[in-house]
Amino acid sequence: MRRLLLAVALLGAACTNSRAGQVGPISDPVRARRMMEWATRIVEAGPAAQGHPEKPRVQALLKRELREMGLEVSQYPFTVDMPELGMRWDLVNLMVSFRPEAKHRILVGAHWDIRPWADEDPDPARRSLPFDGANDGVSGTVVLLELARELSREPPPEGVGVDLVFFDGEEGPKDTPYHYLGSKDLAANWAKTGVALPARGLIVDMVGRKGLTIRREGFSQERARVVLDEVFAIARKKGARHFVDAPGKHILDDHIAFLQRGIPVANLIDIDDPNWHTQDDRLENLDPHAMAEVAEVVLEWIRNQRPPGG
DSSP: OHHHHHHHHHHHHHHHHHHTTOSOTTOOHHHHHHHHHHHHHHHHHOOOBTTOTTHHHHHHHHHHHHHHTTOOOEEEEEEEEEGGGTEEEEEEEEEEEESTTOSEEEEEEEEOOBOSOOTTOSSGGGTTSOOOOIIIIIIHHHHHHHHHHHHHHSOOOTTEEEEEEEESOOSOOTTSSOOSHHHHHHHHTGGGGSSOOOSEEEEEESOOBTTOOEEEOHHHHHHOHHHHHHHHHHHHHHTOTTEEEEEOOOOOSTTHHHHTTTOOEEEEEOOOOTTTTSTTOOGGGBOHHHHHHHHHHHHHHHHTOOOTTO
16 A cells, blocks of 8 residues: 555656656556556565565466456466576466457567566665566556557457567576576467467567656667667657657667567667666656556557558
């Protein structure tokens, strides 16, 4: 309850800023409030960190929210062995598909897991402790929930299928190759989903901090530029203040496994969060209007898609 009251207070402050002209014109207070409430519930249920006893609660919460929208949730469990680390991780991707019969498909994904350790915290005593992951994990998940809600009310265009994927295992042990595990597994084994391979897509990650600034992520610009061009054109048309049409850093994230398959999947991310992988990645450092703006831009991008020849 304390966190829920905090979320309401944060939203009130954001709305005050909006009246002062500090929030872009597409920020929807109702959407922002709903997304902040989701973020609060996820953080309260978690953390969704590998090995943490509360992670299954977060998974159950996500499935319940999606099913209450009338959606069918597919689960794709997989296991990753890390023999040199003496670890074995049992993980699960979640997916919701719209128009599963459509051959032309769009992927939108985010990771729902949280890093098990705050290993970038300036205080060494706090680095081994779990943390909220409000921006790095929860914010992208909340965007997917909002997209699911909107698409459950108004399906994507005729002939366009959409797969919303909640990836597990994006966060792995530091200085190892064991990262973005869920996207690696699903990209390699997409046939098990029973739907056609996506033609293009987006990943949303770390899209909720105060001062959010999304630039053209480097690998996306090189290998999925057409997708970024569409997204930034929408953001520009809407006056979305959190999108800056300028070169960004190269980030290893859940889009990489799909780029390696030749599928243009772009990454919407702001890696320059000073609270990244620290105990300060908390709810009070989220901007609900930033999350709402990202959801609105991505939703319009989805609604603009058409099948080849359509």
